[in-house]
Amino acid sequence: MSISRHCTKMTLIVLIVLLMLGAPPCVASNDGSMPQGDSGKNKATVTAKSPWGRDPAIGQAMREVSPQQIQQTIAKLVSFGTRHTLSVNNPNAATSAQGIVAARDWIKSEFERYSAECGGCLEVKTDTFVLQPKARIPQPAELQNVYAILRGTDPAQSKRIYLVTGHYDSRNKEALNSTDPAPGANDDGSGTAVSLECARVLSKHKFPATIIFLTVSGEEQGLDGSGHFAKMAKEQGWQLEGVLNNDIVGGNRTPGDTSQNSNVVRVFSEGLPAAASEADLRRIRSSGGENDSASRQLARYIQEVGAAYDFGQFGPLLIFRRDRYLRGGDHSAFNDQGFAAVRFTEYREDFHHQHENPRIENGIEFGDLLKFVDFDYVANVARLNAATLAALASAPAPPANVHLVTKELENDSKIQWGPASGASAYEVLWRKTTDSTFPEENTTRTTETKVDLPESKDNVVFGVRSVDAKGHRSLIVIPEPER
Ligand SMILES: [Zn+2]
Numbered sequence: 001m002s003i004s005r006h007c008t009k010m011t012l013i014v015l016i017v018l019l020m021l022g023a024p025p026c027v028a029s030n031d032g033s034m035p036q037g038d039s040g041k042n043k044a045t046v047t048a049k050s051p052w053g054r055d056p057a058i059g060q061a062m063r064e065v066s067p068q069q070i071q072q073t074i075a076k077l078v079s080f081g082t083r084h085t086l087s088v089n090n091p092n093a094a095t096s097a098q099g100i101v102a103a104r105d106w107i108k109s110e111f112e113r114y115s116a117e118c119g120g121c122l123e124v125k126t127d128t129f130v131l132q133p134k135a136r137i138p139q140p141a142e143l144q145n146v147y148a149i150l151r152g153t154d155p156a157q158s159k160r161i162y163l164v165t166g167h168y169d170s171r172n173k174e175a176l177n178s179t180d181p182a183p184g185a186n187d188d189g190s191g192t193a194v195s196l197e198c199a200r201v202l203s204k205h206k207f208p209a210t211i212i213f214l215t216v217s218g219e220e221q222g223l224d225g226s227g228h229f230a231k232m233a234k235e236q237g238w239q240l241e242g243v244l245n246n247d248i249v250g251g252n253r254t255p256g257d258t259s260q261n262s263n264v265v266r267v268f269s270e271g272l273p274a275a276a277s278e279a280d281l282r283r284i285r286s287s288g289g290e291n292d293s294a295s296r297q298l299a300r301y302i303q304e305v306g307a308a309y310d311f312g313q314f315g316p317l318l319i320f321r322r323d324r325y326l327r328g329g330d331h332s333a334f335n336d337q338g339f340a341a342v343r344f345t346e347y348r349e350d351f352h353h354q355h356e357n358p359r360i361e362n363g364i365e366f367g368d369l370l371k372f373v374d375f376d377y378v379a380n381v382a383r384l385n386a387a388t389l390a391a392l393a394s395a396p397a398p399p400a401n402v403h404l405v406t407k408e409l410e411n412d413s414k415i416q417w418g419p420a421s422g423a424s425a426y427e428v429l430w431r432k433t434t435d436s437t438f439p440e441e442n443t444t445r446t447t448e449t450k451v452d453l454p455e456s457k458d459n460v461v462f463g464v465r466s467v468d469a470k471g472h473r474s475l476i477v478i479p480e481p482e483r
Contacts, residue, residue, distance in 0.1 A: 052308035053471045057205055058390045062309060064201040065386060067379040073110070073193040074250075074378070077103060078183045078370050083170040085218045086178035088142050099178075100217060103168055104144050107215050110196055111148040118203045122148040122213075129228055136175050136221040145225045147214040148199050152393065154208035156421045162392045163212040164198050164244045164385050165226065165330055166191025167219030170368070172357045175220065180357060185370045186250030187354050188219065190378050191344075194246040197382040198389060207393035208422065219247070219330055220355075226330035234337040241475065242298045242392055243341035244385050245331035251377025252350045261347040262377045263313045265384065268331070268343040269299035270322040275338035287481055288433055291320065292461060294340035295331075297476045300437050302342070304473070305388045314380040317347070320436070324349075340475075344381055395474045396422030396466040399449075404457055404479035413457040415464060415479050416450035423466035428453065429476065430460040438463055438476065 077083065080103040087099035094101055108124060115122035127145040131137050146168075152158030170184025171177070183189075192215050199213035218224030226245075233240050251262050272284065273293045284290060299318050306315040323329055323343060334341035350372070358367030397420040405414040415428060425447050429438040444451060445467070463476035 084178040157208035160209040165214040190250035191246035209393040226333035251374035395472040398474040403482035
């Protein structure tokens with residue numbers, strides 16, 4: 001039984017007693033307070049299915065996601081003709097029904113409408129600034145990020161923030177064209193719709209930690225809106241623990257294209273953190289931590305949520321890369337400020353339907369049009385985002401000051417950490433250095449804030465997470481070597 005290898009001598013004795021009593025051993029990945037599948041005859045066997053259990057409130061929020069609502073949102077965004085960032089300077093921009101000013105005012109009114117439906121539970125805000133001339137910004141332009149805050153209900157937890165974002169600006173073939181049609185249904189009407197839909201469904205629920213629903217401008221001119229917002233978060237010391245960026249999540253369906261996979265959304269995450277210092281990089285090199293950035297733990301968390309809840313055939317495909325070739329996105333602006341952030345993008349993009357002027361040429365229809373968006377697919381992406389945000393905001397704080405003791409040459413592994421607010425227990429996970437994710441069967445649970453495991457730290461990667469009485473899990477924290 002491989003599991004017993006991860007138990008200390010003390011717990012081995014307890015284990016034998018527990019097995020005699022028919023209770024599960026130290027790999028107690030489910031606390032029993034949430035419904036779980038068949039625990040099986042052999043309780044020491046952990047099934048491949050995630051043992052997280054399901055929080056009924058999260059399941060309810062997922063069911064409230066509406067493809068029809070998402071369709072209406074994207075259709076409305078497309079109706080503004082262009083949402084080019086520089087259209088803010090077009091004649092009559094402030095009073096026109098076309099252009100980015102009308103679009104941002106409408107987004108704000110949507111957040112306010114959702115808030116009115118939950119008794120004012122959302123704080124609807126704007127982050128407005130003037131961008132000075134630079135590449136793709138020939139004259140000063142006012143940018144505005146529009147966002148809504150669902151403040152956490154627990155004073156100890158509400159400082160922790162999780163954020164979902166999409167960019168509402170659009171463009172066509174010319175980066176400076178602010179007048180011709182740029183429908184941006186997929187890029188990034190779809191991601192904007194995910195932020196809005198998450199706000200609509202999650203505002204009907206309460207969470208201990210805080211969730212922010214963000215929509216930004218200026219992405220196409222150089223990640224300008226998200227850059228400003230992320231810098232503000234850094235300067236103001238926000239405890240921003242995870243950012244979900246949705247950009248091109250429309251599940252493009254071109255007639256005749258058989259290569260699209262509507263069961264998959266890609267989740268991109270950086271390896272070496274963009275904000276790593278020289279000292280950080282030295283530590284990463286020496287410990288083999290290239291595959292364990294905070295962004296990568298966030299990606300792994302999304303995969304676990306995908307396994308724990310019912311998404312039918314749909315699920316995330318983790319891509320261990322910052323972004324696609326030749327392209328960038330708003331998650332990188334958050335990475336640059338040291339925040340964990342990932343990017344969701346459809347499985348297969350059709351580049352005829354991005355950054356193009358709508359037209360038909362040689363029988364090919366160009367343009368980012370509403371008719372190429374698969375609203376059921378966007379709804380699945382929104383469900384995965386909503387469930388991830390809800391799980392994170394329901395979870396106890398991740399353990400802090402997690403250290404792997406490396407003072408002596410030893411073949412066992414001593415890990416210790418500080419108590420986490422809201423945690424009733426902790427799980428220590430491990431994986432082979434060549435594995436991409438932590439297998440659930442390699443889990444040891446404890447109510448203490450330290451473990452001494454027989455597994456050699458030289459051979460595996462450890463992670464620690466907090467668990468609460470209802471079975472909510474925090475993000476995994478990788479221990480820092482302590483000499
Ligand atoms: Zn985009």
